[in-house]
Structure formats: C-alpha cells, structure tokens
Amino acid sequence: MTPRLTVRDMCGAAVYAVRMSWAADRRGVLTVVGLQLANAFGLASALLLLRGLLDDVLTLADSDDAGGDLWRLGSGVMVLVALGAAGGILQTLGGMRQQILTDRVDRYVISLVLHTASHTELWEFEDPDFHDRLQRAVHASRHKPATVVVMLVAMLQVALTVLVVVGVFITIAWWLLPLATLTAWPLFKAAKDRRTALYAMHHGLAENRRRRQYLERLLTCRDEAKEIRALNLGATLHNRWDSEYAQELNGMARLIRTHAGREIRAKFLSSALIAAVIVSVWASVNVGMVSLAAASTGLAGLWLLSSRMGMASQMFNDAGESLYFLKDLHNFAGAAVEPLPGPAEPVLPFRALQARDLTFTYPGADRPTLHGIDISLHQGEIIALVGANGSGKTTLAKLLAGLYAPTEGTVIRDDCSVTDLHQLRHGCAVVFQDFVRYKLTVHDNIAFGRVDEPHHHSRIRGAAESAGVATLLESLPNGYRTLLGREFTDGTDLSGGQWQKLAIARAFYRDAPFVILDEPTAALDPQAEADLFVRIRHLFAGRTVLLISHRFSSVRSADRIYVLDSGRIIEHGTHAQLMRARGRYADLFLTQAAGYLDTTPA
Incomplete structure (x- = not known):
C-alpha cells in the first residue's frame, strides 16, 4: 500500500x-x-x-x-x-x-x-x-x-x-x-x-x-x-x-x-x-x-x-x-544504527566462548534455522563444525562472530553474557566460503583485515607468508601495490586458490583471538590444503579456531567436532569418540572415505 x-x-x-x-x-x-x-x-x-x-x-x-x-x-x-x-x-x-x-x-x-x-x-x-x-x-x-x-x-x-x-x-x-x-x-x-x-x-x-x-x-x-x-x-x-x-x-x-x-x-x-x-x-x-x-x-x-x-x-x-x-x-x-565504535582497547584473548540455547530465525522465515544450540570453545582449541548443506553451520558461525543477534539464547565470553555484538566482531577474524575478492591492490586486500590500525608492510608481508602466498605476491608486476582485476588499467588477476590464500592472509593480518574458517581450502589444490592443515595449529597458536569443512580429512585432528543436522547439534566429541559411537558423523566419514578408496563402507 x-x-x-x-x-x-x-x-x-x-x-x-x-x-x-x-x-x-x-x-x-x-x-x-x-x-x-x-x-x-x-x-x-x-x-x-x-x-x-x-x-x-x-x-x-x-x-x-x-x-x-x-x-x-x-x-x-x-x-x-x-x-x-x-x-x-x-x-x-x-x-x-x-x-x-x-x-x-x-x-x-x-x-x-x-x-x-x-x-x-x-x-x-x-x-x-x-x-x-x-x-x-x-x-x-x-x-x-x-x-x-x-x-x-x-x-x-x-x-x-x-x-x-x-x-x-x-x-x-x-x-x-x-x-x-x-x-x-x-x-x-x-x-x-x-x-x-x-x-x-x-x-x-x-x-x-x-x-x-x-x-x-x-x-x-x-x-x-x-x-x-x-x-x-x-x-x-x-x-x-x-x-x-x-x-x-x-x-x-x-x-x-x-x-x-x-x-x-x-x-x-x-x-x-x-x-x-x-x-x-x-x-x-x-x-x-x-x-x-x-x-x-x-x-x-x-x-x-x-x-x-x-x-x-x-x-x-x-x-x-x-x-x-x-x-x-x-x-x-x-533508521540507521549507530556507527561502529572506533579502535579502542587492544583485542584481548578469551579463555572460553560459549553459546547457550541459541535459536535464530531469519527475517520473514516461518521457522528457525537454529534450535537450542549449546557449544563451547576454549582458548587454543580447534573446533570443527560438520553437517550436510543447509544444516546451519555458517549461520551458527555468524552468530558466534557477532554478525547476527540470536533470536533466543545468549553468547557468553569468559562467564559474561555478550550484549555488544561489536565486541565479538572486534575480536574475530572470518574467512567466509564466499569471501569478497576486492578489486583493489594486494596491499588493500590484506590490510582490510584490520583497517582501524596503522598499516605496517612488515605485518602485511608476514600475513602473506603465513598464508603461503608471499612469493606469488612479490612476483606480481608491482608487488603488493598491484591492482587486482583485469577490468581496470594495469590490473591483473589471480586464480581461485590464490584468491583464497589472499583471504586467509587477511585473517592472519587481523590478528584476532577467535578465527572462523568456513571451507578455507575449497579452492586449494590437495597439496596446498594438506600443507595448511598441517601448520594450522602452529599458525594460530594461542587462538581459538572454528573450522567448517565438508572434508573430513581436514577436521579429524580437531579437538572437538560438532555435528549439525537441521539446525540442531546431534553429536559432538573427538574424531575417535564419534567413530566409536557409529552415529551420523561415522556414516558421513566412511561414505566420504569410500569415495577415495573405491570401496563400500561396512
């Protein structure tokens, strides 16, 4: 009307x-x-x-x-x-x-x-x-x-x-x-x-x-x-x-x-x-x-x-x-909300981040995407989320990152309920599966990880080295000042895997105590993927990592694995515990393994 x-x-x-x-x-x-x-x-x-x-x-x-x-x-x-x-x-x-x-x-x-x-x-x-x-x-x-x-x-x-x-x-x-x-x-x-x-x-x-x-x-x-x-x-x-x-x-x-x-x-x-x-x-x-x-x-x-x-x-x-x-x-x-607060205190690590009875419904939806989620993440741990497409993994990650406010339930950081979403965002680095490819310079693509602080080239190069992309970037026509995007004058482009490494470098540059990696190796070749996961605990030492992946070979070394189905956590534990339980996780793991071994799971 x-x-x-x-x-x-x-x-x-x-x-x-x-x-x-x-x-x-x-x-x-x-x-x-x-x-x-x-x-x-x-x-x-x-x-x-x-x-x-x-x-x-x-x-x-x-x-x-x-x-x-x-x-x-x-x-x-x-x-x-x-x-x-x-x-x-x-x-x-x-x-x-x-x-x-x-x-x-x-x-x-x-x-x-x-x-x-x-x-x-x-x-x-x-x-x-x-x-x-x-x-x-x-x-x-x-x-x-x-x-x-x-x-x-x-x-x-x-x-x-x-x-x-x-x-x-x-x-x-x-x-x-x-x-x-x-x-x-x-x-x-x-x-x-x-x-x-x-x-x-x-x-x-x-x-x-x-x-x-x-x-x-x-x-x-x-x-x-x-x-x-x-x-x-x-x-x-x-x-x-x-x-x-x-x-x-x-x-x-x-x-x-x-x-x-x-x-x-x-x-x-x-x-x-x-x-x-x-x-x-x-x-x-x-x-x-x-x-x-x-x-x-x-x-x-x-x-x-x-x-x-x-x-x-x-x-x-x-x-x-x-x-x-x-x-x-x-x-x-x-109707605009207040602008994001400027850089204030340094980003401090947390001992524990917990979700209690989280429920979330998208605007206009007639049923929740997440139902009563309980999850705990501790400093220095690697926590994995697995499940079928549409099970709510990325939505849960967005709530833990402070991008959405829960419809019901609460997020607790070191025994204190979080009411300021900006606090969660400030202390989190996210690499989304559909990350943005900024058609700007290489320098911008990495420095955007923490724009509220002065940019240091040594930190930018260090982030690129951690992501395994520094050698490639330095070989570009103008190094870190190279413009990415062939639709612009003197611009160049990267392959899908190279773009993904650049997004991971952006997460390293953000230097946050909480890191969310949503299918971080989807565009990487098997060797690059294996190299990243071998080093991931070392690279993110002292930080909490939430890993979302469909590749079970990547998540089996996680400290704990949560299995989502239709917006609910149906299992959680270590890889060994979940395999012994012979539940949904074991079925998914063996089905995927059978594809590589060309055998039918028992």
Missing part, C-alpha cells in the same frame, strides 16, 4: 532537503538564494519602470517640454534594457551555481545513503522490505534534494514577482485580484494529481528495479561473463531485463494518458480565466475607471503573473514529486 503524504510531511521533507543542502554547500545555497532574489527585484523594478514609461509615452504629445520628456523616456528605456541584460547575466550565473550546488548535494546525500547502508545490521539484508526501502532511498538521493532547494528558491522568486503584480492590480482594480489569482488554481490541482499518481507508481516499482539491476549486473560483470556465455544465457537474460523495464514504461504511459487530458482541461480553464480578466480590464478603460497606461501595465503584469504562476505550478509539481521521495530517504537514513 502506497503511503500518503500530508502537508506536514511535505513541509518536513522540504526542511530536510534544505538542511542537507546547507550541510553540503552553505556558500552555494547563499549564492543561489542571493542571485534569485536579485533577479526577482530586477523584474519588479522593470515592471514599475514600464508603467512609468507608458505614462510618459501617453503624455508626451501634450507636454510643453518635449525635449525633457524625450530625454527622460530615453533614459528609462536604457535603464529597462540594462535591467534586462542584468537579469540575463544573473540567470546565467544562477544556472551555473545551481549545477555546482546540485552536484555537491548529490554527493552528500548519496554518501548519506551509503553510510546508512554500511552501518545497517546484517540481518536486515535478509529482509526484502529493507532492499525496497534502500532502492527508494537511492532513487531519492539522485538529484532530489538539490532539485527541491533550487525549486524552493525559484518559487520564492515567483512569490516576490506575484507580490509585485498584486500591488499593481490593487492600484488598478483590486476587485480583479481574486479572479487573476484563480487563473493558476486549475494548473496546481492537475499537477498535484499527477504528482501523487507518479509517486504511487514509483513506490511500487522498487522491487522491479532491483530485479533489473541484478539482471544488468549479470549481463555486464566480468565474474559472471564466463558462465553466461557457456550456457548461452545472454539473450534470455536480456529479454527478461527488457520485460521488467517494459512494466515501468507501460505504467508511465498509462499515467501520462490518464493525466494528459486533465492537464489540457486545466490549461483551457486557466486561459479562460485570463481572458475574463483581460475583458474586465478593457471594460474598465472604456468606462474611464482606469487609465490606459495603468491598464497596459496591468495587462503586462497579468501576463507576467500568468507565466510565473504556470511556472510555479510546474516547479511545485517537480519539487512536490521530489518531496515524496525525500520522505523515503529521511525514513531510511533515520
């Missing part, structure tokens, strides 16, 4: 836009306002001067001092021309300064959206509604705040011009003022209806646009390109993108057809009201109620009033549409 905005909401959104513009570029806001005000006063002066010139023209023939009157008339015309030229210059300068203001406000607002998204808790990314709100906020961040500010300033100029014209009408025939003011009402009403309908359409297109962006990414990104071509998916994905886009275009076409007739009727009605004002003015001239000069000035003012009010209705439509979207931006930014 599309939310409706009240006048109070729109005023609040306008104030929000002004505040953001002020924060982004104070001098730019003051300059734009000053130029618009100067232009408005110039127009008012020109209108008043025009009335004086018309009086001079009409009285010139009857004057005894024709030379003086001609000089005064010529001087007035020159001043009028000068005012017109000055107005053109101010308009040019204002347009240039508005573009600079727009760019700076865009940067500020997009930065605000990115900041909010980067500090949003991980569980929210599991919620489709969050992605819709993010999409609407991103849409609102594109030129909307700057558009509102520029339009508000321009509408101030219109308001000043209208006040001047109103003053002229009061001196001519005050009773015509209400009729002249009503000439813009049909335009405002039609613009408001179209604006409301346009926002309703865009509000419902958030998920459509997300699907389109995903399809665009599939069709244009390097990592996906090989499979798209291997499966010949290009035309299929392009057709789906085109179909999604057609929904928006068809909706826009229906909206335009619906409201075009209304706006045409509004313009006819507005023109009819203007014609009524003109007839009334000339009737007043014929009966001698007003002078010809005053009537001519009034009609010039009426033309100016009509054009300005029409402009104001369009501005109000554009600004009003932006105000609708700014409400989405305001709501999204206001």
Whole structure:
C-alpha cells in the first residue's frame, strides 16, 4: 500500500532537503538564494519602470517640454534594457551555481545513503522490505534534494514577482485580484494529481528495479561473463531485463494518458480565466475607471503573473514529486544504527566462548534455522563444525562472530553474557566460503583485515607468508601495490586458490583471538590444503579456531567436532569418540572415505 503524504510531511521533507543542502554547500545555497532574489527585484523594478514609461509615452504629445520628456523616456528605456541584460547575466550565473550546488548535494546525500547502508545490521539484508526501502532511498538521493532547494528558491522568486503584480492590480482594480489569482488554481490541482499518481507508481516499482539491476549486473560483470556465455544465457537474460523495464514504461504511459487530458482541461480553464480578466480590464478603460497606461501595465503584469504562476505550478509539481521521495530517504537514513565504535582497547584473548540455547530465525522465515544450540570453545582449541548443506553451520558461525543477534539464547565470553555484538566482531577474524575478492591492490586486500590500525608492510608481508602466498605476491608486476582485476588499467588477476590464500592472509593480518574458517581450502589444490592443515595449529597458536569443512580429512585432528543436522547439534566429541559411537558423523566419514578408496563402507 502506497503511503500518503500530508502537508506536514511535505513541509518536513522540504526542511530536510534544505538542511542537507546547507550541510553540503552553505556558500552555494547563499549564492543561489542571493542571485534569485536579485533577479526577482530586477523584474519588479522593470515592471514599475514600464508603467512609468507608458505614462510618459501617453503624455508626451501634450507636454510643453518635449525635449525633457524625450530625454527622460530615453533614459528609462536604457535603464529597462540594462535591467534586462542584468537579469540575463544573473540567470546565467544562477544556472551555473545551481549545477555546482546540485552536484555537491548529490554527493552528500548519496554518501548519506551509503553510510546508512554500511552501518545497517546484517540481518536486515535478509529482509526484502529493507532492499525496497534502500532502492527508494537511492532513487531519492539522485538529484532530489538539490532539485527541491533550487525549486524552493525559484518559487520564492515567483512569490516576490506575484507580490509585485498584486500591488499593481490593487492600484488598478483590486476587485480583479481574486479572479487573476484563480487563473493558476486549475494548473496546481492537475499537477498535484499527477504528482501523487507518479509517486504511487514509483513506490511500487522498487522491487522491479532491483530485479533489473541484478539482471544488468549479470549481463555486464566480468565474474559472471564466463558462465553466461557457456550456457548461452545472454539473450534470455536480456529479454527478461527488457520485460521488467517494459512494466515501468507501460505504467508511465498509462499515467501520462490518464493525466494528459486533465492537464489540457486545466490549461483551457486557466486561459479562460485570463481572458475574463483581460475583458474586465478593457471594460474598465472604456468606462474611464482606469487609465490606459495603468491598464497596459496591468495587462503586462497579468501576463507576467500568468507565466510565473504556470511556472510555479510546474516547479511545485517537480519539487512536490521530489518531496515524496525525500520522505523515503529521511525514513531510511533515520533508521540507521549507530556507527561502529572506533579502535579502542587492544583485542584481548578469551579463555572460553560459549553459546547457550541459541535459536535464530531469519527475517520473514516461518521457522528457525537454529534450535537450542549449546557449544563451547576454549582458548587454543580447534573446533570443527560438520553437517550436510543447509544444516546451519555458517549461520551458527555468524552468530558466534557477532554478525547476527540470536533470536533466543545468549553468547557468553569468559562467564559474561555478550550484549555488544561489536565486541565479538572486534575480536574475530572470518574467512567466509564466499569471501569478497576486492578489486583493489594486494596491499588493500590484506590490510582490510584490520583497517582501524596503522598499516605496517612488515605485518602485511608476514600475513602473506603465513598464508603461503608471499612469493606469488612479490612476483606480481608491482608487488603488493598491484591492482587486482583485469577490468581496470594495469590490473591483473589471480586464480581461485590464490584468491583464497589472499583471504586467509587477511585473517592472519587481523590478528584476532577467535578465527572462523568456513571451507578455507575449497579452492586449494590437495597439496596446498594438506600443507595448511598441517601448520594450522602452529599458525594460530594461542587462538581459538572454528573450522567448517565438508572434508573430513581436514577436521579429524580437531579437538572437538560438532555435528549439525537441521539446525540442531546431534553429536559432538573427538574424531575417535564419534567413530566409536557409529552415529551420523561415522556414516558421513566412511561414505566420504569410500569415495577415495573405491570401496563400500561396512
């Protein structure tokens, strides 16, 4: 259901836009306002001067001092021309300064959206509604705040011009003022209806646009390109993108057809009201109620009033549409969590990390992923999690790393319940199975392990050596300054196994007391895998390691092994204990071993 905005909401959104513009570029806001005000006063002066010139023209023939009157008339015309030229210059300068203001406000607002998204808790990314709100906020961040500010300033100029014209009408025939003011009402009403309908359409297109962006990414990104071509998916994905886009275009076409007739009727009605004002003015001239000069000035003012009010209705439509979207931006930014705390105390090791009766349900899911988990990890231990795909291993690791808050239960660190997830994150290094391949320098890829501390090349090289990748990195064209990613100039790429070693080096650089390795050798060759696990106890000496792996040869040396099934721990113990128990672990181990030995398990 599309939310409706009240006048109070729109005023609040306008104030929000002004505040953001002020924060982004104070001098730019003051300059734009000053130029618009100067232009408005110039127009008012020109209108008043025009009335004086018309009086001079009409009285010139009857004057005894024709030379003086001609000089005064010529001087007035020159001043009028000068005012017109000055107005053109101010308009040019204002347009240039508005573009600079727009760019700076865009940067500020997009930065605000990115900041909010980067500090949003991980569980929210599991919620489709969050992605819709993010999409609407991103849409609102594109030129909307700057558009509102520029339009508000321009509408101030219109308001000043209208006040001047109103003053002229009061001196001519005050009773015509209400009729002249009503000439813009049909335009405002039609613009408001179209604006409301346009926002309703865009509000419902958030998920459509997300699907389109995903399809665009599939069709244009390097990592996906090989499979798209291997499966010949290009035309299929392009057709789906085109179909999604057609929904928006068809909706826009229906909206335009619906409201075009209304706006045409509004313009006819507005023109009819203007014609009524003109007839009334000339009737007043014929009966001698007003002078010809005053009537001519009034009609010039009426033309100016009509054009300005029409402009104001369009501005109000554009600004009003932006105000609708700014409400989405305001709501999204206001829902942000507090930023992560900066580097404070050094990361200290713990004696024990325990989970007690942990239960977790993903947003929107109708049943928990984890049920009543109890697990204990002690300093210096290697603990393994095994189980079938979807058994909850990675979800449990995310809870222990402080990336999710449990739905029920608690995490205990050295006999103290953990209420601050940032504390867990600060003391944890994670190598995910689907780790990020940062298309930045090698140095960044490792140093990102601990960005809140000064970077030391000796530590970066030491982390690379621990991960067994230092020799490779030093052989790259620019060593640790080599840019990774062939889509960038002078960039190079790594193999899957080399990328995985780089992710492991990042974990070493983080130097945390708790290390989570989620399938850390999935892309490594057998020899590299064997080398890593032979050295893992030495490399992570004094730390607690949580190892998730499908390769039972890798986990058999763990101090304890926990077996998960459908979100529950069904067994735990050492490899020898679990094999003697002949339970689920023994079945999985023997089945995998049979594949290597080409025998059937007993």
